[in-house]
Amino acid sequence: xxGVTQTPxxxxxxTGQSMTLLCAxxxxxxxxxxxxxDPGMGLRLIHYSVGEGTTxxxxxxxxxxxxxxxxxxxxxxxxxxxxxxxxxxFCASSRILGEQYFGPGTRLTVT
Amino acid sequence: xxxxxxxxxxxxxxxxAANLPCNHSTIxxxxxxxxxxxxxxQGPQYIIHGLKNNETNEMASLIITEDRKxxxxxxxxxxxxxxxxxxxxxxxxYGQNFVFGPGTRLSVLP
Numbered sequence: 001x002x003g004v005t006q007t008p009x010x011x012x013x014x015t016g017q018s019m020t021l022l023c024a025x026x027x028x029x030x031x032x033x034x035x036x037x038d039p040g041m042g043l044r045l046i047h048y049s050v051g052e053g054t055t056x057x058x059x060x061x062x063x064x065x066x067x068x069x070x071x072x073x074x075x076x077x078x079x080x081x082x083x084x085x086x087x088x089x090f091c092a093s094s095r096i097l098g099e100q101y102f103g104p105g106t107r108l109t110v111t
Numbered sequence: 112x113x114x115x116x117x118x119x120x121x122x123x124x125x126x127x128a129a130n131l132p133c134n135h136s137t138i139x140x141x142x143x144x145x146x147x148x149x150x151x152x153q154g155p156q157y158i159i160h161g162l163k164n165n166e167t168n169e170m171a172s173l174i175i176t177e178d179r180k181x182x183x184x185x186x187x188x189x190x191x192x193x194x195x196x197x198x199x200x201x202x203x204x205y206g207q208n209f210v211f212g213p214g215t216r217l218s219v220l221p
Binding site for chain 1: 147154198212213
């Protein structure tokens with residue numbers, strides 16, 4: 001099993017550009033999450049999903065959109081990137097009750 | 112509001128037990144204590160969790176006080192590879208909003 005994978009690993013965007021981050025899990029987990037981590041800080045939850053076709057806002061949802069069209073995939077979109085969105089983005093998945101498994105992260109720089 | 116408080120940093124000698132404390136004085140009866148760690152810039156890794164009783168797995172032990180207002184994560188024989196930031200998180204059965212605070216930066220010294 002690959003676990004949780006994230007695509008891409010690195011990306012540089014210019015202000016105003018858009019992009020989509022892909023998260024995939026092969027553990028048949030119901031829950032999936034997107035976090036961001038700024039330098040020297042803990043993780044902050046952006047959006048999460050409790051099942052296919054459902055999404056919900058986390059602590060810092062502004063400027064991001066998500067979709068969960070398939071159970072195994074969770075997409076994070078930035079419609080108009082801003083320098084404040086420069087961060088490392090982590091995806092995670094979990095069973096309804098249980099520990100979260102994290103991906104390796106995507107390092108995004110917005111110039 | 113932060114539900115947990117942890118020391119900013121700790122040192123531990125290699126081969127010794129590392130005891131990482133966490134205060135969660137406002138914990139509710141249905142809330143679990145979870146521990147994760149993050150090594151360098153990798154994604155966080157689940158370590159252990161518990162509700163009331165002490166728990167042990169292949170990685171660590173979790174000691175929860177009787178009043179459940181604090182807990183201690185114990186790494187019995189710390190190695191250099193245990194150097195990481197350790198996060199203590201409190202969440203209920205149905206909560207999805209894991210709040211990762213700053214955590215404790217553990218340095219295992221040779």
